[in-house]
Amino acid sequence: MISNRKLKTGAIFLSFILPALILYTVFFLIPLSSGLLYSLTKWNGISSIKKYVGLNNFKELLGDKRFLNSLSFTFKYAILNVISINILAFLLALMLDRQIRGIGLLRSIFFLPNVISMIIVGFIWQFFFTNVIGEIANWTGLTFLNQSWLGNPGIAFYSVTLVSVWRGAGYMMIIYLAGLQTINSELIDASRIDGASGWKLFAYIILPLMIPSINICLFMTIANSFKMFDLVFAMTHGGPGYATEVISLNIYNEAFLSDRYGYGTAKAVVLMLMILIITYIQLKVLKKKEVVL
Amino acid sequence: MTKVKSILVILLLVVFSASIFGAGKQEAKKEKIVLKYYQYKPEIVDPLDKLVGIFHDQNPNITVNIETVGKDYLTVLKTKIASNDIPDIYAVQGAANMKSYVNEGILADLTNESFMARVADGAKPAVTYKGKVYALPMDMAGLGVIYNKDLFKKAGISAPPKTVSELKDAVKKLKAIGVIPFGVAFKEAWTLRHMFSMGHAATVMPIKFADDMNAGKTHFWNSQMNKVFETFDLIKANCNSKPFESNYTNETTMFAQGKTAMMTQGLWAMKNVRKVNPDINAGMFGLPVFEDPSKARLMVDVDYRIGVNAKSKNVEAAKKFLDFMTTKTATEIWIRDCKLISSIKGTSVDAIGSPVATDIKHYIDTDKTYPWGYAYWAAGLTSKIGPLMQEYYLGKLTKEQVCSTMDELWAKAISK
Numbered sequence: 001m002i003s004n005r006k007l008k009t010g011a012i013f014l015s016f017i018l019p020a021l022i023l024y025t026v027f028f029l030i031p032l033s034s035g036l037l038y039s040l041t042k043w044n045g046i047s048s049i050k051k052y053v054g055l056n057n058f059k060e061l062l063g064d065k066r067f068l069n070s071l072s073f074t075f076k077y078a079i080l081n082v083i084s085i086n087i088l089a090f091l092l093a094l095m096l097d098r099q100i101r102g103i104g105l106l107r108s109i110f111f112l113p114n115v116i117s118m119i120i121v122g123f124i125w126q127f128f129f130t131n132v133i134g135e136i137a138n139w140t141g142l143t144f145l146n147q148s149w150l151g152n153p154g155i156a157f158y159s160v161t162l163v164s165v166w167r168g169a170g171y172m173m174i175i176y177l178a179g180l181q182t183i184n185s186e187l188i189d190a191s192r193i194d195g196a197s198g199w200k201l202f203a204y205i206i207l208p209l210m211i212p213s214i215n216i217c218l219f220m221t222i223a224n225s226f227k228m229f230d231l232v233f234a235m236t237h238g239g240p241g242y243a244t245e246v247i248s249l250n251i252y253n254e255a256f257l258s259d260r261y262g263y264g265t266a267k268a269v270v271l272m273l274m275i276l277i278i279t280y281i282q283l284k285v286l287k288k289k290e291v292v293l
Numbered sequence: 294m295t296k297v298k299s300i301l302v303i304l305l306l307v308v309f310s311a312s313i314f315g316a317g318k319q320e321a322k323k324e325k326i327v328l329k330y331y332q333y334k335p336e337i338v339d340p341l342d343k344l345v346g347i348f349h350d351q352n353p354n355i356t357v358n359i360e361t362v363g364k365d366y367l368t369v370l371k372t373k374i375a376s377n378d379i380p381d382i383y384a385v386q387g388a389a390n391m392k393s394y395v396n397e398g399i400l401a402d403l404t405n406e407s408f409m410a411r412v413a414d415g416a417k418p419a420v421t422y423k424g425k426v427y428a429l430p431m432d433m434a435g436l437g438v439i440y441n442k443d444l445f446k447k448a449g450i451s452a453p454p455k456t457v458s459e460l461k462d463a464v465k466k467l468k469a470i471g472v473i474p475f476g477v478a479f480k481e482a483w484t485l486r487h488m489f490s491m492g493h494a495a496t497v498m499p500i501k502f503a504d505d506m507n508a509g510k511t512h513f514w515n516s517q518m519n520k521v522f523e524t525f526d527l528i529k530a531n532c533n534s535k536p537f538e539s540n541y542t543n544e545t546t547m548f549a550q551g552k553t554a555m556m557t558q559g560l561w562a563m564k565n566v567r568k569v570n571p572d573i574n575a576g577m578f579g580l581p582v583f584e585d586p587s588k589a590r591l592m593v594d595v596d597y598r599i600g601v602n603a604k605s606k607n608v609e610a611a612k613k614f615l616d617f618m619t620t621k622t623a624t625e626i627w628i629r630d631c632k633l634i635s636s637i638k639g640t641s642v643d644a645i646g647s648p649v650a651t652d653i654k655h656y657i658d659t660d661k662t663y664p665w666g667y668a669y670w671a672a673g674l675t676s677k678i679g680p681l682m683q684e685y686y687l688g689k690l691t692k693e694q695v696c697s698t699m700d701e702l703w704a705k706a707i708s709k
Binding site: 015018129131148150151237241259 | 306396479680686
């Protein structure tokens, strides 16, 4: 028998989480389940007839060359992006973890790119790469700047990653800063007394204690890299040709421009499963390495 | 005290959520009719506002709200259809899409409407499906090579080229006076779709081609495509630097500034050009893809057509608006301010004040036109040809592969 008091407290707790629970159900659980259902159909987005085709969509995407291309491009991008953002953010956090005057201003400056919406960032940089940097090259005579930053397939890959790192590093820097500041200064002092300094201090004291932060940042950057859409959409639109087409852009093109909602949704399901598996493995592996003090 | 507090908090939450729902209800009580008009040409938003204003003066109980989305028009329209928020009036882009809308019952049959009698016969095939008319064609647009007449004169080119050899000759003369022959916008896939279609559609009969493709009886590649691709190669070899980073604004601006002498575009592009250089002396000629001058024609077809959602609650009011758009007042504003050729009978192009429009009208009057190839392609194909041509230009695909990929995509698109 549940006591009256327990019911009452239970009801109060429920009413507090109810708004969030409703939002979660409506905006996440319901679209997710209807998406899973749609991935088993053939639908052109306009007609009200959705034909059930079982797992045909999944069989087809295994042989879809463009999809596999976008998979490999996204993987390449994800690896470069994750490594670059995390190294840069970690270095920035190390450098800005001090109490000098104006440190707040410095940190804000590095965080600023993150405040701008991703798609605006994409358009601004696209304008910059297309129109501005050529002029700069002419004025300063630095001809190597006069590349086809977005038009050359090989270079476009690095241009897009550059912008993504520029924009994302600030956010991860904040997380690493928070992580650095939770390290007890007594620990650092004690290890200095024991003779550890510079590299040894970093590798054996700071790094292991930062594993939770690294875990979080890796998780976020990996998921974000695989889901990335607005940047590529604004800067290259997947071009030239299909050279910079990431998975989400491929899905968008398939569903909206080719009128294949069912097939597009199936690809989206595959993307979700991939991110799920990769981040699960990552969290599991790093969780083991966490140092509990 | 805590009991009262917790009740108050719960009440607050309820009030907050109720107010979100309550706010929407007030709108439905008005008696006036509001029509949603969804379209894709950002260039004509101001004249459309004027037209809507005049219509409202004539019919004070009907208000038309215009929503314009340029590049991703079809995507947003599909989202609207999927969420059952279908506009009352919307612009129909392409015959294949029109078929889907008709089959889904969201385009009203306009065959027997009185205002359809005012439409020129040449504009009717583009809006006809299974013998019935489902949209009102507003303009006849020409797609070809817009060229700078002054630069051509300066380079010593006496007449617009009609054959591929004449085009090559013109290119040489333009380079001799230091002008970039072609301005391109390869970054925007739709411009490549236009260019490809200009070339391909000239080698077939576009409407019959679409029917044959649907029956599996023909392919994109034919013996004349080699020559067509010669022209495509010529364009790439003589265009502005960094073509893959060049977009529509860049293309029209360079043309307006006289840096380039030609661009493969449609009449609508002149609006952008005029903003930069209102006095430019431009004309249009059909893209040469043959050696026989008598085959030189211009791709002219209905571009902008608007239809009425058959499932709308205000079908009669929407049809009234379409009727208004065919009246003399409306077509005058359409021609003069939108700078487009009207598909309504008895209209002239003088008010556009553009030699480009006059050139197009000349092709129409001498019956040297052919329909827009891509408007009749299977659904979804129009967005694929652009990236394929980009890959061709990058050397990743051969011209035969471009065509065979289009064949595969067509077969997939029509498979049940």
